[in-house]
Amino acid sequence: MTMEIKNLVEKHLQNNQPSAWFEELYAQANQNPQQIPWAHLQPNQQLIEWLKNNPIHGKQKPQAVIIGCGLGDDAQAFAEAGYHVTAFDVSPTAINWCKQRFPHSPVDYVTADIFHLPSPWQQKFDLIWECRTIQALPLNVRAQVIKQVVALAKPTAKILVSTHIRTTEEAPNGPPWPLSSGELNQFKQLGWQEKCRSTIHRENNPISIAMIEYQQ
Numbered sequence: 001m002t003m004e005i006k007n008l009v010e011k012h013l014q015n016n017q018p019s020a021w022f023e024e025l026y027a028q029a030n031q032n033p034q035q036i037p038w039a040h041l042q043p044n045q046q047l048i049e050w051l052k053n054n055p056i057h058g059k060q061k062p063q064a065v066i067i068g069c070g071l072g073d074d075a076q077a078f079a080e081a082g083y084h085v086t087a088f089d090v091s092p093t094a095i096n097w098c099k100q101r102f103p104h105s106p107v108d109y110v111t112a113d114i115f116h117l118p119s120p121w122q123q124k125f126d127l128i129w130e131c132r133t134i135q136a137l138p139l140n141v142r143a144q145v146i147k148q149v150v151a152l153a154k155p156t157a158k159i160l161v162s163t164h165i166r167t168t169e170e171a172p173n174g175p176p177w178p179l180s181s182g183e184l185n186q187f188k189q190l191g192w193q194e195k196c197r198s199t200i201h202r203e204n205n206p207i208s209i210a211m212i213e214y215q216q
Ligand SMILES: C[S@@+](CC[C@H](N)C(=O)[O-])C[C@H]1O[C@@H](n2cnc3c(N)ncnc32)[C@H](O)[C@@H]1O
Pocket: 018, 019, 022, 023, 038, 039, 040, 067, 068, 069, 070, 071, 088, 089, 090, 091, 094, 112, 113, 114, 115, 131, 132, 133, 136
């Protein structure tokens, strides 16, 4: 993250508004994706692999929800794989940007806040995709955000989490704030078991990138 973004984040954290800087950043970007550090304009590669290895069975479209969907590439990948997709982000500018990028998309792009989920979404979804949103929120709201992620899932659902992982429980210097084993353990405490994990290790970098699948 640039110093400018770090200052923007700091300003909103001081006001106890951990999600407020995203809208400001997307609005300032003025449709230029190069101004958005996480925008690669293509779906997550580990997700593409997972979708290839886990084709949908049966005639009914499973309901997927994309948390903090950013510019929408992962949401589009789920729709192409046959899911009925709801994709939400706290930033209205990001949601409008998705709609402009994919004007004929079957994805339901919605402005919504993970901390204030619409009540019909409770336990509604078969597949939860959480990619890099938990790590973009500070440690003091982490337990709350993980609870909200889990609240979206049907008991039979799969929850997929793609995140950076740190090796200690010490507070990292973020954003992003990579997750620790202790933090990920909260999924287990809420009744969700880790079924599999694929990890990318990077040379000379203790922070790895993992995609973890949870089921009850
Ligand atoms: C680091 S970005 C990752 C975006 C996308 N998932 C990706 O992997 O490219 C985090 C996203 O979460 C969104 N976000 C942050 N706080 C949120 C909240 N409280 N509710 C919903 N979305 C949120 C941000 O606007 C941003 O688009």
